[in-house]
Amino acid sequence: MIPHLVTYRQRRHDGRWLRVYVPVLPVVLLLSPLLLLAVLGGVVACLIFGVSPVGALRGAGRLLWALPGARFEIEQGRMAVLVSVR
Amino acid sequence: MNEQRRQILQMLAEGKITADEAERLIDAIEREQPESPPGSALRPKPRPKYLRVVMNSEDNVGADGPTRINVRVPLQLLRAGVRLTSLIPPQALTQVNAKLHESGVPIDLTQLKPQHIEDLIEQLDDLTVDLDDPGTKMQVFCE
Numbered sequence A: 001m002i003p004h005l006v007t008y009r010q011r012r013h014d015g016r017w018l019r020v021y022v023p024v025l026p027v028v029l030l031l032s033p034l035l036l037l038a039v040l041g042g043v044v045a046c047l048i049f050g051v052s053p054v055g056a057l058r059g060a061g062r063l064l065w066a067l068p069g070a071r072f073e074i075e076q077g078r079m080a081v082l083v084s085v086r
Numbered sequence B: 001m002n003e004q005r006r007q008i009l010q011m012l013a014e015g016k017i018t019a020d021e022a023e024r025l026i027d028a029i030e031r032e033q034p035e036s037p038p039g040s041a042l043r044p045k046p047r048p049k050y051l052r053v054v055m056n057s058e059d060n061v062g063a064d065g066p067t068r069i070n071v072r073v074p075l076q077l078l079r080a081g082v083r084l085t086s087l088i089p090p091q092a093l094t095q096v097n098a099k100l101h102e103s104g105v106p107i108d109l110t111q112l113k114p115q116h117i118e119d120l121i122e123q124l125d126d127l128t129v130d131l132d133d134p135g136t137k138m139q140v141f142c143e
Helices: A024-030 A032-049 A053-066 B003-013 B019-032 B075-087 B090-102 B114-126
Strands: A005-011 A017-023 A071-076 A079-085 B050-057 B067-074 B128-133 B136-142
Touching: A017 A024, A024 A032, A032 A053, A053 B075, B003 B019, B050 B075, B067 B075, B075 B114, B114 B136
Parallel strands: none
Antiparallel strands: A005 A017, A005 A079, A071 A079, A071 B067, B050 B067, B050 B136, B128 B136
């Protein structure tokens, strides 16, 4: 299952939280023309460096599919950052 | 519901602890006292899904307060990552090996097969690392 929602939270110096919710699917659809170009660029780079483009695409897909559930939380003093993928 | 779990939920309701802290406490209780309904002895242990790294440091050296790190990485993500290593071109591995030798690290990466790394990740299930230092506590485990 691909990630549905990426949550970014950051605690500001005044103690207030900045929360950013990124719905992955709409953003991917919105950026699909750019993503297509990026994929084409990646395929060309794979061919130049002798990497299998199919293997690279499959590997990238596996990484994307495995992302849900990842969570990174770092807090130091008043600063705090949280990134969560669901 | 046992007494400890009730107390944690009570503290959460009173705002003494955050939801994350409550979750961690309940996880810790479940690890200490695994529920064992009749017939569960023969049931295989559920496979862990995540690698957790938790660090709490009270040291204030060069910082403006305590440091807390809580990272949860799906094991599937680690597996997907190590599979990507099979895409590294052989000439790149040769160059990396040469640089490693120059740096005094005699590791031959061409001998490291994806299957070996996958085996390593499979065995991570049983991994638990606890580091206790005055002011700092670090835990690495699978859940």
